[in-house]
Amino acid sequence: MQGLVDKREVHKHHEETVLLRSHEMVSSHAMRFIAGWQRLHERFDSASATPDPGLVAETLRQATIALAHKGFGVPFGWAFLMDRMTVHITAPVPHGAGGPAVSLEARAERVATRGSRLRGLVSHVVFGVEGRQIATGRGELRVIDDRLYERLRGDRSHLTNLDLPPRNLRDSPALRSSPHGLRGREWRVVFDPRDVLYFDHPVDHVPGMLLFQAARKAATQFVADAELVGFDGEYHRFVELSAPILVRIESSRPLDALRREVVVGVYDADTLAMSSRVIMALGGLKRSGLDQFGGSENGPMLRIANHSWQDDLPHPSESLEKVRAAGRGD
Incomplete structure (x- = not known):
């Protein structure tokens, strides 16, 4: 069954923030999508041929949500919590980020149900352009009904981003100097609570995509002349x-001559809220030569595999615990 993507199916109120255009049900556990990045590519790094990790991550998020609604009948109004998200950039985008449509193949695994209701799943998504794989991603989704969410959040669910004053920022989120004086290693994160990219509708907590962008910006500032090609983040609590x-x-x-691993933590006050492992390609994806490991230029797009680069690496929270035990590294 084919059709257009309804903005409600990706939890959006504004059409300009919907990245998925159309969908096709392959089975109850698998879907194909066509995405258009032209709508938002100006908010990201449109000058680079490397797929922007922010666009990949947000498209992964929307595909995971749509798969849960369309494939498993989750009612609108239920809460979707992304406990872990991984992104891997594998090849440049032909003609740049604002060019051709992006095709996605999404599959649900580790599906958990209670009765007939979905409680969680892990989505595996492959991104392709003109038959070439450009990125892969995985999202670990937890689904809870609206009443349980109200109990979970308590009085905090009554405060939304609309209760905060707008902030005139050229680029949100932005990093500011650390209150602890850790120059070049720690930053305050400030954001505009009316930024439609992250706050498309009223929410009672800081969205996970904003935390992803904060971690990405920190790693980019820390490792000069490099591009993010891998991200594995675990969300521990609401911010x-x-x-x-x-x-x-x-x-x-350093992982090798071409890549550097950076462990990044995002904190709500003094409490760890997100731990992440970020892989940076020195000199960028194209200059580093890492794009040779992407999909074939002329062959079919690679299908979703059970094994991925993340499977060989420790969980982000495990990496952070090792750092704390051994002391801060270089």
């Missing part, structure tokens, strides 16, 4: 809208 947010470089090490 409250009124709380001070800090992003910190916990450790960094």
Whole structure:
């Protein structure tokens, strides 16, 4: 069954923030999508041929949500919590980010149900342009009904981003100097609570995509002349809208001559809210030569595989615990 993507199916109110155009049900556990990045590519790094990790991550998020609604009948109004998200950039985009349509193949695994209701799944998504794989991603989704969400959040669910004053920022989120004086390793995260990219509709906590962007910006500032080609992040708790947010470089090490791993923590006040492992390509994806490991230029797009690069690496929270035990690395 084919059709257009309804903005409600990706939890959006504004059409300009919907990245998925059309969908096709392959089975109850698999879907194909066509995405258009032209709508938002100006908010990201449109000058680079490397697929923007922010666009990939947001498209992964929308595909995971749509798969849960269309494939498993989750009612609108239920809460979707992304406990973990991974992104892997594998090849440049032909003609740049604002060019051709992006095709997605999404499959649900580790499906958990209670009775007839979905409680969680893991989505595996492959991104392709003109038959070439350009990125892969995975999202670990937890689904809870609206009444349970109200109990979980309590009085905090009554404060939304609309209760905060707007902030005139040229680029949100933005990193500011650390209150602890850790120059070049820690930053305060500030954001505009009316930015439609992250706050498309009223929410009672800081969205996970904003935390992803904060971690990405921290890693990019820490590793000069490099592009993010891998991200593995675990969300541990809600980040409250009124709380001070800090992003910190916990450790960094070379993986090889072309890549550097950076462990990044995002904190709600002093409490760890997201731990992540970020892989940076030195000199960028194209200059580093890492794009040779992407999909074939002329062959069919690679299908979703059970094994991925993340399977060989420790969980982000495990990496952070090792850093804390050993002391901060270089």
